[in-house]
Amino acid sequence: MAGDQEAPSEDSHQRAHGSAATSVWLREEVPSRSRRTLTREGIVVEAVGLLDDQGIGRMTMRRLAERIGVTSTALYWHVKTKEEVLDLAFDHVFGFVEIPRADGDWRSDVRALLLGWRKTMLDHPWTTALVGRPMLGPNVLARTEYLYSTLAGTGLSGIELSAITQLFANYVIGTAAAESTWHQAETAPEQQALAWQRIEDNRDVYPTLYQSGHFDEQRASSDELFEHGLDMLITRVVDTA
Template sequence: MTTAEPGVPATGREGSGARPPVWLRAEPSRRRRKPPLTLARIVDAAVNLLDEHGTEGLTMRSLAQRLDVTATALYWHVKTKDDVLDLAVDEIFGDVPVPAVSDDWLDDIRVLVRAWRATMLRHPWAPGLIGRPMLGPNVLTRTEFLQSALLRGGCRGLPLAVATRMLANYVIGASLTEATWHRTADPRARAAARDHIAANAATYPTLDASGHLDDARWDDDVLFEEGLTGILRTAAQAGLPE
């Protein structure tokens, strides 16, 4: 029986192709492990894509590329692009703080609605998507708060439904108008439109006198607050006992 020299594998038993001792082997390179694909990661990537490119820039392929997965992998979690959009809308509603209930139901609504508008403006793609039934937990939680505040103000039955819709439509419409204008409008075009109205004051006397399209007169925040006050005044009157 032969004895191998130190550090040299014995021949005959393992052959000349035997591995060197473990201490002499190079450590294998570590593979980069991708984070597991989860619904939360999909939604987060979708919101980022929507913020960057709008709804036109979100496809299942672009979402898969952003996540560094195959499109097929997405379908284990979501079935359609509409699923992704619904999830993304509900995700950003989670950024709308739910106020602590106070003794002033009107102020509670103001706090909620202001935060809702601010969130819509941060994600200008969102207002245009709020048309399908919104059943996500974040949307329902905030709608529940809104209706409970209106209920504390005396709105019940039809007045409650009407006030809810008025407030929702107002926030969505105002946010959509503002977001679209800020994203696409050329300030020179707005000024030209204002000049056109002023030059034709005889044809548009009310528009000219009201300062239509004159941003220097009343900005979007002022107009929004005044409109909200009017809606809440109507809601308060609807809640009064007959």
């Protein structure tokens, strides 16, 4: 666009700010000097759309700028690196996870939160690739605080509280990651049927897998398996801790 300078490459920009740039959540936001109506919130919304459409592998600052209709230089007034955009996008979608209104039944509150968490990760499958990062955004922390405080209300504390909270989080993240990978394949239904057929054809070799219906969507859908497992965690782990 007229008046814009050519944007530096993403590599050079990230080197200029250090290869291990401080987390976007651990520094003060510098007021933008851009004359555009572009905002960081608007950038994040478009980044989520780009990630939903093309995934992390295709996410670059240049493609994001093209999607918005600006140059990469314009983006850098608001965000320093692609990594910051990913952190912001991750936190943004976690705002879609509804925080239950505490009704006095901690089990239903925890269940509702984790069902919403899983749905959000399945709706935005790129999020599963980012869970190893330190997530310090307000939406993630608010929901983590809710989970901790709800479980603390059962009498859990210290390492038991941390361990059981992590157990729930890992259950959601692990199942969402596996389901997202499986469902993104164009031939997922066919592959599912072939996987079950292999178990069925070799029932003498894998009798327990056959009896339990491993890979058989007719016996239990992914939703049913997740919810049953979640209920087991609630009743058998928390209630006996």
